[in-house]
Amino acid sequence: MSCSKPFPGNSRPRPTRADPVPGTGSAPRWDNPLRDERDKRLPRIAGPCALVIFGVTGDLARKKLMPAVYDLANRGLLPPGFALVGFARRDWAAEDFGKVVHDAVKQHSRTPFREEVWERLAEGIRFVQGSFDDDAAFVELTKTLRDLDEERGTGGNHAFYLAIPPAAFPTVCEQLSKSGLAQPVEDQWRRVVIEKPFGHDLESAKELNAVVNTVFPEDSVFRIDHYLGKETVQNILALRFANQLFDPIWNAHYVDHVQITMAEDIGLGGRAGYYDGIGAARDVIQNHLLQLLAFTAMEEPVSFEPSELQSEKIKVLSATRLAEPLDETTARGQYAGGWQGGQRVVGLLDEDGFSKDSTTETFAAITLEVDTRRWAGVPFYLRTGKRLGRRVTEIAVVFKRAPHLPFDKTMTEELGQNALVIRVQPDEGVTMRFGSKVPGSSMEVRDVNMDFSYGQAFTESSPEAYERLILDVLLGEPSLFPVNAEVELSWKILDPVLEHWAESGKPEPYEAGTWGPESAQEMLRRTGREWRRP
């Protein structure tokens, strides 16, 4: 991690915890006699700690965070005496908040509801009422956390989850600093968790990072990109680096181009406040899609140490740039009214809260080049949009055609390009597409699929991304969280497109329920390629 500086008393313990006691430097090592790396059955249980959620009344907290906390408890991965503190303006008593968590858990948790697990969790639930600029509320929060340390034995270890708009980050960070809550003490840790958007361009991202870093050193900042918590994304590393089968062809000699798609079928009704003026490129490409690109294109890390993974991702992002001219290599669109999935839906301009002349794009596609020996000349096409054909996220590596086909042209008319598709969601898995002989007396070759599906080969329900990520925060395991440098590099890649779009023109309308505007199709056709229908 190039950007972190050592910070006494707050160094992140590694997952095995077999390293020296945090913050004691020269003290003798503590080797837990019961721990053994060969003991693969032992789950990693977080140490004593409290999780404080700001913005606890929001959708994210109710639909994702609280159920994930319960699921972790149900799987026995939270420490005995774990505490959950909610902070919000709502005038609630602790019981009211308990009820909210209870309902959220019952409705959204992945694992079955078990009374005895809930009772244990409920004992550690607290609520602090106040607004972010209210000093008294933070005094109350400090007291609540101190009491929890005594009653529940949370050991002074606190994670602050900022499930709030970034505009409120400076106030909350300052309050945490002023009240002394952010100050690390020997043998204790303080961590802060932040959600996207991490700024709206390079400059604002730097400002935001500076604000957060004045209070929390970089190695205690966890930026959530929930895509990285998904099994399928982590599986990209396994697929590429644990197998002999794929690595030899994972380069410009064999790969023609790569398509990374994240499509959503929902519209933006009710989200104008967040989305208007932000748009699809900032909302999705800057974080999720560029992270997927980094996983797909990076070189092999020397080990799976978090710092090694990060340095490979930083390396590949720093070699990534936009293909020019931007007029021909990018496309943007805005959904118009239409029929989707049997329902009539309105266009963006008619959604509540959007101005009638909004130029916010709901579809964005860009072309990137990765300037390395491995990828020279291979375009990476990234696209995302709302109100598209269906909800799907996938990475398609499309291969070149065989240099010579010893068949008559009629035999291979139906043969496309070979492809390896990583289905990130839904129906997680991997598909390979290749030509096969059609049964019959003549030689005719047609595309067929070979499929690996998580649902069939492994556990029926893999953990939710948030479960994995919250546990990693509590364990202090940073490998699945993008660091400062990655965020800033991503903006650096994307900024020229945003500027170019802002200068001239406006997004092309596309009918809801289709796969985006004509200009996006045109963008690929110019090079003789087509988007896959995912």
Added chain:
Amino acid sequence: MIIDIPSTTTEKINKKLVEVRETGGAVTLGRVLTLVVCTLDSENAEDVIDAANEASREHPCRVIVVARGDRSAETRLDAQIRVGGDAGASEVVVLRLHGELADHESSVVVPFLLPDTPVVAWWPDKSPPFPAQDPVGRLAIRRITDATGARDPLATIKSRLQSYTAGDTDLAWSRITYWRALLTSALDQPPYERIVSATVSGLAEEPAVDMIAGWLASRIDGPVRRVAGELRVVLERETGSVTLSRPQTGKTATLSRLGAPDSLVSLARRETRDCLAEELRRLDPDEIYHAALSGLTKVNYE
């Protein structure tokens, strides 16, 4: 769907399986392992099949249940195929062996093993004295026994050491995974002191408790005592102890540490299906289990 095929041969059963796959759309590709369950033909067999089905939700597999019937009866093979809703995420082939055939389990199992995937053998009740040398055990890379139901659980779990072969494991071991995890993570907290001694107490006929004692004896330098009584593990350190205890049939355990308030943690007895699912998760030899069996010889019984 349940299909009964009385008095048959393995060839006919295999044919029927292919037929079911083609007509019913029940897919047998993508299975990750074959689980062979060796049991006695009794009412208990249905519970065993349920547990295997539950475990197979996590690991889609072909389950072959070999139920040994009356040895004095006429030699006959009865079969039953279960797919779809009656078989969880897998397909189940129940083979009932009567007469002389009951002594030749492996001969009926071999034709049903999936190609190029691991075989796991599970003896839910009585297990062979030397699992790795048993005809079915020899086919498997993982052999799962369960000392809990044995007539003399302590003698049984102790006997596992001399028959241990890489790939062996016992459900008495997977039953205590969360106990071990809680004890281990308690020691990640200060004071960082060595453990001087340990006491493990529980029902005398509960082999899982013996496994905790054996595991501790293999990990720490001091003496480990095993006593009969309430369910409790105490780790003694110079400045204080760590105690994890639970009422025998309770679902909530208490963790007590010096300098920290007592904390409650949900820790119910683990169901067989959860233990089995854990066993199927990793198929490499469990060296820690072997070490815990060796540790059992060092435990002081009182």
